[in-house]
Structure formats: structure tokens, C-alpha cells
Amino acid sequence: MESAWRNRFFERSKSRFKDLIPIQKNNKVYIIPTVFGVFFSCILLVMLYAAFASGNNFLYLYTFFLTSLGVSSLWLTHINLSKIRIDHFEVEEVFAENQALALVHVYNSSSKIRHYIEVFNSPQKSFVIPEIAPHSFYQIHIDLGTYKRGVHALPALRLNTTFPFFLLKSWKTHRPEGDFIVFPKREGSSKLPFLKIEHETSKNQTLKLIKNSNLDFFGHRRFDPSDSIRQVDWKAYARTNKILVKEYQGNDPQEIKLDWQMTSKIQDFESRLSQLALWIEIAESKGFFYSLSLPKMSCPISRGRHHYLNCLKSLALFKKDPAIEA
Amino acid sequence: MKLEFYKNTHLVIASLGSLFLLGLEFPYWFLSMISVVFIWRYFGEKKVILLPSAWITNSLALILFVAVLAGYKTLFDRDSSSLFFSCLCALKILEYKNRRDHLFIVLLLMLLISSKFLFSIDIWILPVTLWLIYHLWLSLISCHSEKSTLPSASKIYFLKIALLSLPLTIALYFMFPRLNSYLLNSNLSSRGSAVTGFGNEIRPGSISQLAQSQELIFRAEIIKSVYIDRQQLYWRGLVLRSTDGFRWYQGPPAKDITLVQNSPEFVDYKMTVEPNQQKWLFPLDRPLQMTSSLPLLRTRDGLYQTSVSIDHRTSFRAQSNLSLTLRPEDEKNYLKIPIQSPRILKLIEALKGKSLAREKIVQNIKNYFVDQNFLYTLSAGEMNEHSLDDFLFKAKKGYCEHFSSSFAILARAAGVPARVVIGYQGGEFNSIGNFYTVRAQDAHAWNEYVNDRGDWVPIDLVDVVAPVRTALGTAEFLKLPENLRGLIMKRNSSDESFLFVAYDYLSTYMDSLNFYWTQWLLDFNLDRQSELFESLPAASPVFLILFIIFIFIGFKIRFYWTHRNNWPQYFYKQLLNWANKRHLAKKPSEGPSNFVQRLQEKWPANSDDFGVIVQNYVNFTFADIPLSLRDLKNIRESLRRIESITNSDTYQ
Numbered sequence: 001m002e003s004a005w006r007n008r009f010f011e012r013s014k015s016r017f018k019d020l021i022p023i024q025k026n027n028k029v030y031i032i033p034t035v036f037g038v039f040f041s042c043i044l045l046v047m048l049y050a051a052f053a054s055g056n057n058f059l060y061l062y063t064f065f066l067t068s069l070g071v072s073s074l075w076l077t078h079i080n081l082s083k084i085r086i087d088h089f090e091v092e093e094v095f096a097e098n099q100a101l102a103l104v105h106v107y108n109s110s111s112k113i114r115h116y117i118e119v120f121n122s123p124q125k126s127f128v129i130p131e132i133a134p135h136s137f138y139q140i141h142i143d144l145g146t147y148k149r150g151v152h153a154l155p156a157l158r159l160n161t162t163f164p165f166f167l168l169k170s171w172k173t174h175r176p177e178g179d180f181i182v183f184p185k186r187e188g189s190s191k192l193p194f195l196k197i198e199h200e201t202s203k204n205q206t207l208k209l210i211k212n213s214n215l216d217f218f219g220h221r222r223f224d225p226s227d228s229i230r231q232v233d234w235k236a237y238a239r240t241n242k243i244l245v246k247e248y249q250g251n252d253p254q255e256i257k258l259d260w261q262m263t264s265k266i267q268d269f270e271s272r273l274s275q276l277a278l279w280i281e282i283a284e285s286k287g288f289f290y291s292l293s294l295p296k297m298s299c300p301i302s303r304g305r306h307h308y309l310n311c312l313k314s315l316a317l318f319k320k321d322p323a324i325e326a
Numbered sequence: 327m328k329l330e331f332y333k334n335t336h337l338v339i340a341s342l343g344s345l346f347l348l349g350l351e352f353p354y355w356f357l358s359m360i361s362v363v364f365i366w367r368y369f370g371e372k373k374v375i376l377l378p379s380a381w382i383t384n385s386l387a388l389i390l391f392v393a394v395l396a397g398y399k400t401l402f403d404r405d406s407s408s409l410f411f412s413c414l415c416a417l418k419i420l421e422y423k424n425r426r427d428h429l430f431i432v433l434l435l436m437l438l439i440s441s442k443f444l445f446s447i448d449i450w451i452l453p454v455t456l457w458l459i460y461h462l463w464l465s466l467i468s469c470h471s472e473k474s475t476l477p478s479a480s481k482i483y484f485l486k487i488a489l490l491s492l493p494l495t496i497a498l499y500f501m502f503p504r505l506n507s508y509l510l511n512s513n514l515s516s517r518g519s520a521v522t523g524f525g526n527e528i529r530p531g532s533i534s535q536l537a538q539s540q541e542l543i544f545r546a547e548i549i550k551s552v553y554i555d556r557q558q559l560y561w562r563g564l565v566l567r568s569t570d571g572f573r574w575y576q577g578p579p580a581k582d583i584t585l586v587q588n589s590p591e592f593v594d595y596k597m598t599v600e601p602n603q604q605k606w607l608f609p610l611d612r613p614l615q616m617t618s619s620l621p622l623l624r625t626r627d628g629l630y631q632t633s634v635s636i637d638h639r640t641s642f643r644a645q646s647n648l649s650l651t652l653r654p655e656d657e658k659n660y661l662k663i664p665i666q667s668p669r670i671l672k673l674i675e676a677l678k679g680k681s682l683a684r685e686k687i688v689q690n691i692k693n694y695f696v697d698q699n700f701l702y703t704l705s706a707g708e709m710n711e712h713s714l715d716d717f718l719f720k721a722k723k724g725y726c727e728h729f730s731s732s733f734a735i736l737a738r739a740a741g742v743p744a745r746v747v748i749g750y751q752g753g754e755f756n757s758i759g760n761f762y763t764v765r766a767q768d769a770h771a772w773n774e775y776v777n778d779r780g781d782w783v784p785i786d787l788v789d790v791v792a793p794v795r796t797a798l799g800t801a802e803f804l805k806l807p808e809n810l811r812g813l814i815m816k817r818n819s820s821d822e823s824f825l826f827v828a829y830d831y832l833s834t835y836m837d838s839l840n841f842y843w844t845q846w847l848l849d850f851n852l853d854r855q856s857e858l859f860e861s862l863p864a865a866s867p868v869f870l871i872l873f874i875i876f877i878f879i880g881f882k883i884r885f886y887w888t889h890r891n892n893w894p895q896y897f898y899k900q901l902l903n904w905a906n907k908r909h910l911a912k913k914p915s916e917g918p919s920n921f922v923q924r925l926q927e928k929w930p931a932n933s934d935d936f937g938v939i940v941q942n943y944v945n946f947t948f949a950d951i952p953l954s955l956r957d958l959k960n961i962r963e964s965l966r967r968i969e970s971i972t973n974s975d976t977y978q
Binding site for chain 1: 429433436437439440441443444447451452455459463466467469470471477478479483484487488490491492494495498499502504505619638847848850851
């Protein structure tokens, strides 16, 4: 009877222990004194010595009160962070060597307001949340730095706080599961491969083409340096104070077939991908239909946001293959 | 992050307050320097004038370092170190730029506030300190923001923290082991502060100088006593045996024999002595014993002194017996006098008469002073080496040192052994606190002579020539017109204004509050702590059990109170936690029903239990169906069954 009870007890405690570890790992709050905290303790020691040496009970009282405030802040700094978690972590569309911005939702699951929580990936680029209301989240953009083309695991984020008295620093690390894709950087000639004329003329050509064709006005988009200045909708500029370019939709838009071989003149592998990425960007921004064919991979002709991202994703995931190079 | 000093109001208040609080203890130039620094900083931030660069402040710091070192010859005692740190803090305020500077200033201020307690432990410092701590720590909270703004409700938040810290403060205060600090021989109290009270001798005018000072010497709380009148309060300090006719001094040591009597006139009292850089103590005449945290010595003639000079407020416990009999070991020590003028010798002959009885001679001397209309006054005029002649035959006015000195000489000349005793007489009684406050103006000198039985008998000639003086106290007595000083009269209080009475009452009240506070602080020493710990074990088991029960009940009440309106949600949350631990957390896309369905599929045996919890949750949350007590019982049992699903069941 007794041994059965004992087995049951150990079984349960063991299983609980085993279960608890992975859950707590991401949520564990660590706490250490700051430099100020260390100096504060030294000053307390000095005061204690003075109180002891002079037998001054008033000084003892003062020293112990400050000590107690310090000890209380140990708990306060801990609870300021303990119920804070990262609910949503998503890296926005990012190109190689550009700043990767992450959209982060910091959630306060406690019933108390929380103050001054620092969120960062690298300490130089931290974001401080002044306060989060109870049971609500705070949306921030975190600068993750620059990345190379390809698939990257989502980086760990650190939540930090020294609230209220800077005596202690508590932190927890959020290690998200999942990854994000970094597209190749857009670089190279902005001359689209289907037009053999000079760049500036090509734009005029496009304009002419638009004017002559029976394209319908589709909407506005932001001005891109690759656009001709003549495409700017000045009336819209006067209205909105933003430089906008008209977009058209019609029966006979241009079609571009982008191919890996088109970049064969470029030696560097990454530069070839960058050139294709730039062309995709231009084609998409001008509303052209385009397709992309890479060795062992292709995107059929289409246009739109989804197609655009698909093409860029193909480029991002494209690996250097010696056989293809040959 | 760039910060501006004057934007952080709390830091401004804390630094200004702390530096001025401490500035009261320093030379006057310090307060002027602080004012200049704060004004400079203000106009510097307004861009009216330039703030000093780092090298200017650094060189100023160096100059101050040298100046303080030159002035005090050290940097390791209370005065010089706190002055130097205050100057550093002021210079740092000029440099204030960022959070690091802010934290540095806060640390310095904490240290400076603490050093104030080495100067004074009066009760008025307590509220000021609390107010400074409040602003100092709020400045830390506001320092998180660049604009130095406080988050909402920070003041309440800090007060809560302070309240939360109190139990630990109190526990530490009583539990932290105290040691006898005089063993350390520290420099924390300054050697520079003035010596107050008596020297080791008196000369004409030395006590009348003291009588013009309001300085506090000690307070004495009567703990247990028979009725004693103020006229009986003679605080005995030094016994002066030798004279050169002009001054009285201690001379070679002599012994007194104490004859113990079972007398009812026994006084038990507590003295709190202010720092005076002296070793002599002033117990009530005649002391039986004295105890203190400082080591005490009892001299051969029954006087008390400490082994180190009193450089901080110290409390003593003492017992005296007013009718204790002392007897000189050798009477010859008390008969030596310098050669006197013929006029004095003639007077002595007259006073002696034919009688050989010592009491009779003393009575004659007393009568002489009364008959000749001697005047008790502070302004006795200049006295020279022949002061006794001048006093007895010319001026016929003087202060207590003149009367006591001349009595002793006359008595000795007439063959009665006599000596001068100096100390304090009376004191201001605080009726609220039941204690006497003795100030420098209460300094007094009186005599003792040996009677025919061979015992020392105290006698105060001032009591003979000016009885009002001992009844009213020096301060009140000196307010009287000179011609009334010889008469016995009561103070007429009807002409005092209401404001005066209120002020009098308030100051009495504050004084007694301050007295109890300092008593409380001073009393808690190693002995008191040991007493406290000795008294603890008897009470502790009961107290501990009650404490645990109290905490337990408190938590239970809090738990039930929090969940009184949301039990179904509480149990549902418990279920979510349970699932979390088994890596079956509810997915964001799932509703409660889908989630439970998944669990039910995994553990078909407990299907109903899952169902009960979720059904009640859904009913309560979305359909507003209240929970009955029976349902509550059901849910609780279901959850208990679910929680008893072991790991082995998990992997079935």
C-alpha cells in the first residue's frame, strides 16, 4: 500500500517536473543588479559601517529602510516583466542588406499597468514601451538589422526592464519558432529586357503606349525613381502633397518574360539575382504582366502582389548549383 | 538620452533639500556656494549663461579637495568628508547631462542624507528625511523618461512600496546585531566641535559666562522617585579641593567613604547627554551607581566619568540617594588656604566667635552674607587676584562661583573643612514628558562642609542670599528686577498672551516628543537587543503558528474574493493550464468546444469531465447563465479527476 502510494507520488512529481520545463523555458525571468545597483549596495555597506561605528540607531534605521526599498524593488522589477509576453512576431517584407523590420505585439497579461519595457534584438536598436495597460497589447516595430538573401530563423528577442529604480535589471528571452525570407537586393540596370531602347525613351514609350492604348485609370501609386517625371500626377500632388503616379489597367498591358539566362552577362551569382529582383520590382510597379523562369523553377506569367512575392521568394530560395553554372 | 536638471522637479527638491539640510552644519560659504550652483545651473539651462565645462568642474573639485584638506587636516572624519562630498554633489549638478549623472547624484545624496544623522538625531530630521527620500526615489522613477515625467499614479505606487518595505526595515532594525561601537575608535564624530560646559576648574566669571548660554547639556527623565522639588536637584559634576585664592581646581586625589543607608529618598532616572567633548558626567547628587553603553569610571570621591569623551548623544541610567552620607577619609585635605589679608582674618575671627561647633560657624557665615545684603547677579564686575577682598567688602555682589569660593575659603580659615562642587542646578521640567531639560545657563557652584559628625553636608549660599534663584531657575530669575531678587515671589502668569502660552505649550510638547524619540533611538543597544531576544523564545511558537494561520486564511480569503464572480472561467483557465503542461495547448484558431473535443478524443474515459467544465464556461460566459452551487461542486470534482490523469495515461 505504502509503496504504491510512494510510486504514485514520485511518478506524479516526476511527470510534472518533466512537463514543466519546456513550458517555462521561454518565459523565465532572470534578474541581476545593474551597475547602479552594485554601487547602491556598496553605499549601503558604507552607511552600515558608519551606523555601526557611531552606534547611531537613526542611521541604522535609514540604512535598513533603503535596504528594504532595494529588496522590494527586486520583486517589483520581477513582476514588471513576469506577465509580459510577445504575442505576435512577424518580419515584414525585407530585401538583403536593407533594414529588416519586425512587427511585434507585446502583451500584458497581468491585471496591472506595466511600465518601461525595453524590447530589442540588439541593444543598440532597442525600443522602449513607456506603459502597457492591463490585458492589452502594444504594437511596435523592431529593427532587426540587415540580413543576407535566404531563409533565416526568426531571431530571439529580449525583453528588459529596470523599472522602477534602476537597481536591478530583469529580462526574459523570447525565442520564436519559425523563419522569414530575405529577398535578394534590387540592384543593376533598371532597363527592362523587353525594350531595346534607352531607359528614358523607354519610359516615354511606355507613356505613349499608355496614352495611345485604351487603358483605364486604375489608381495611384507612389513615385519611384525609375519612373519618368512626366508620369507624375501633379493634380494629385496638389491635393495630397504626395508625389503619386497614375496606374492604368487595360486590355493590352505589356508582357515580360524574365529568364535566368537574360543575366548571363553578369558574372556574380548574387548580382544576377539582384538584377532579376529589380526587374520584377519595376514590372510589378508598372503593372506589367511578367513571368520568371529559373533553372528547375518557374513562375507562370501573371501580376499582382501575390505573384510578385512568389517570384521574389523563388529568387530568395534559389541556390547556387555548379551544374547550372556550367 | 539627454536630460535637463530642472525638468526633474523631484531631483531638484531632493538635492536642494539635502544640501541645505547638511549646509546647516557647515561653514557659511557652503550655503552661498550651493545657491550659486543652483542659480548658475538654472540660467545655464535657460541658455542665458554657459555651463562650466568638464575641466572647470574638475579643477574646482581639486581646489575644494585641497581647501577641505587644508581646513580640516583630514578627509576621514565626519565634518570634512561630508563637506567634501556635498561639494562634489554640487559640482555634479553643474555637470548634469544624462542618466548616468542622475544616478550618480542620487547615490551621493543618499550618502549625504545619511551623514546628517551623524550630526543630529532630533525628531524633526525624521519627517524631513522621509520627504527627501520620497523625492529622491521618485526622481529615479521619472528618470526613465526623457522628459522626466512620472508615469501615472507613481506617487501612490512609491508610497505603497515604502509601506511594503516597512516590515523588513523594522525586522532588520531589531534583529541586526548591535555591537559596542566605542571598540572601533572611529573618526565619525568630529574632533573639531566645540567643548561645552565646564572646564576642570572655576575662576570668577567662568560660570556666569555659561549662564548666558541656552545650549542643551542633558535631559533627565525621572523613572522612579519620591517627591523631589526643583530646589533639591543638584546635578553633581566635579569636586574642587584646591585653591590659590583666585581659582579653584581639583588638586591631588582624595577619597570619600560612602556610608550606605536604607533611605527612602531613592531616585531612579535616565540621562541623555548631548555631545560635549568632555568626560565628566552630572548625576543627581548623590549618585549610587551609573550604567551606560560607554565604559564608566567612578573616582575615589564618588564622581563619574566616561573613559572616552562624549562625542555623540549618549544615554545613561543612574540611581541616586539624596540622603546618602559621605565622609572624607582625611579632613586635612580640605583645610588648606592661601594666606589671606588681615581684613579677612579679622572677619574670620568675628565669625568664629567663641564657638568651636562647625554648624555654628557655618550659620554665622550664612548670616553674614544675609546681613550684609549680598546681591546675586550676573554682572559682578571685574575681579582681580584680590577678588575675595573686593567681593566681601567692596562689591558685595557676584554669581554662584563668587559665593561658593568665598564660603569655602571662609569656612576653611575658620577650621571647617570645605570644598566647592560644580555642576548644574534645577532644570526646566517638561510636564508632558516628565523630564528635566538642563541647559548651560543652569550651571552652578555650591559647597560641602564637614560637620561635627565628620560627614559632608551640602550648602548653597545662593539659596541663602537669593532663594528665588533655586526655586525659579536661572532663566526666570534673571528676568526679575535686581531689587526683587532677594524676595520670594511667584511668577504671575495672567499677563502672558495666548500666543505665548500656545508657543510655550507647543515647545514643551515638541521637546518631550524629541526626548522620547532620541531616548528610543539611544536606548536600543546591545543589552536591550539581548533582552529582546531572551524574551522571544517563550512567545515565538504561539506567535509563529498564529502568523502562519493568519497568512493561510488571508490567502484563502483573497482567492475566494477574486474568483467570487467567475468560477467557471477560473476552472476553464485551470483546464487550459493543464493542457498547456501536456503540450496540448489551445490553438488560437480553436473555440472552447473544438479544444475540448480534441481532449475528449485523447482521453475518452474523462470525456464527461471535460464536457462539464466547458459547458459551464460557455453557459456562464456567453449565455449569462449563473452557476449553481451544485454545478460548482461538479466542476470542482471534474477538474480534480482530470488533474489525476497521470502521465502514463497520456501516452495510451
